[in-house]
Amino acid sequence: MPTRLGLIVNPVAGKSRVAKIYREIADLIRDVFPELIVSLTEKRGDGVAKTRALIDAGVDAVACLGGDGTFREAAEALAGTGLPMAILPCGRGNDLPKSLFGRSLNLPEALEIIRSHSEKPVDIGLARAKGFSAAFANGLGVGFDATVAHRIDSVKGLSGFPLYLVSTLTAFRGFRPPSVEVEAGAMTYRGPVLMSGAGIGRVMGGGYTLFPEALMDDGLLDIYTIEPVSFFKLLRNIPKVVKGQHLDMPEVCYAKARSVVYRLKEETLVQMDGEVFRVGPGNLEITCERGALRIWVPNA
Numbered sequence: 094m095p096t097r098l099g100l101i102v103n104p105v106a107g108k109s110r111v112a113k114i115y116r117e118i119a120d121l122i123r124d125v126f127p128e129l130i131v132s133l134t135e136k137r138g139d140g141v142a143k144t145r146a147l148i149d150a151g152v153d154a155v156a157c158l159g160g161d162g163t164f165r166e167a168a169e170a171l172a173g174t175g176l177p178m179a180i181l182p183c184g185r186g187n188d189l190p191k192s193l194f195g196r197s198l199n200l201p202e203a204l205e206i207i208r209s210h211s212e213k214p215v216d217i218g219l220a221r222a223k224g225f226s227a228a229f230a231n232g233l234g235v236g237f238d239a240t241v242a243h244r245i246d247s248v249k250g251l252s253g254f255p256l257y258l259v260s261t262l263t264a265f266r267g268f269r270p271p272s273v274e275v276e277a278g279a280m281t282y283r284g285p286v287l288m289s290g291a292g293i294g295r296v297m298g299g300g301y302t303l304f305p306e307a308l309m310d311d312g313l314l315d316i317y318t319i320e321p322v323s324f325f326k327l328l329r330n331i332p333k334v335v336k337g338q339h340l341d342m343p344e345v346c347y348a349k350a351r352s353v354v355y356r357l358k359e360e361t362l363v364q365m366d367g368e369v370f371r372v373g374p375g376n377l378e379i380t381c382e383r384g385a386l387r388i389w390v391p392n393a
């Protein structure tokens with residue numbers, strides 16, 4: 094059992110709910126880990142540096158209170174160190190817990206895992222382009238889902254799946270399908286896409302099972318492309334994508350590979366675990382780093 098735990102807190106996660114509750118959460122964790130070191134993120138990207146600082150301070154594990162973006166940043170810093178990560182989901186999408194556990198966790202459940210757990214090694218994705226490098230714990234997307242993630246902050250008063258649904262519908266207006274070249278093992282796709290992505294976990298975008306065949310520890314990325322479809326076809330098929338029953342649609346290509354290359358013709362919005370980056374033009378190479386992240390999961 095590790096003795097020193099670090100806690101990364103994103104106070105603005107969950108519509109700033111975290112700012113109100115993190116002291117109480119930290120006190121509950123101190124019952125088990127009296128030497129808890131709490132570190133608050135102040136801006137986007139901070140989680141990577143703050144997690145590295147906790148590692149340098151000698152913690153044995155890092156817990157994260159926040160959303161998928163916070164988990165992504167901590168995972169980037171923890172990857173390859175052998176130090177485990179615990180997640181306390183408090184975000185809007187909570188895709189990583191949904192991929193890991195089949196559903197999101199509430200905070201009492203997540204705290205129970207901090208008290209008593211086993212460790213599960215999972216893969217992470219590493220994305221590299223000219224002058225750019227970032228890791229993701231759950232999934233990466235290009236095209237419509239990146240546009241949705243980009244727009245999501247302008248939708249007020251909603252959370253969870255309704256937020257993503259409303260963002261989906263409003264983002265479709267004015268959306269121009271990007272033209273991509275995707276190479277992943279035996280799969281090659283050239284042309285416009287509604288969206289395309291590479292996944293470690295099964296669930297992305299707040300509740301869509303975009304990677305129904307994904308395993309988080311097989312050393313492989315699941316990769317898909319969806320050709321552009323009409324607004325009505327998109328609407329009609331949302332329930333299928335939520336359940337992961339869309340792979341037989343003629344517009345969908347799906348593959349597994351250790352790595353994938355996107356040849357981007359122009360600057361492109363790319364989302365990783367819900368955080369949007371501008372990448373390209375040029376090659377975006379994504380590799381699967383097998384077992385690079387250790388996560389605390391419920392005791393079997």
Ligand SMILES: [Mg+2]
Binds near residue numbers: 293307310311314315
């Ligand atoms: Mg996999």
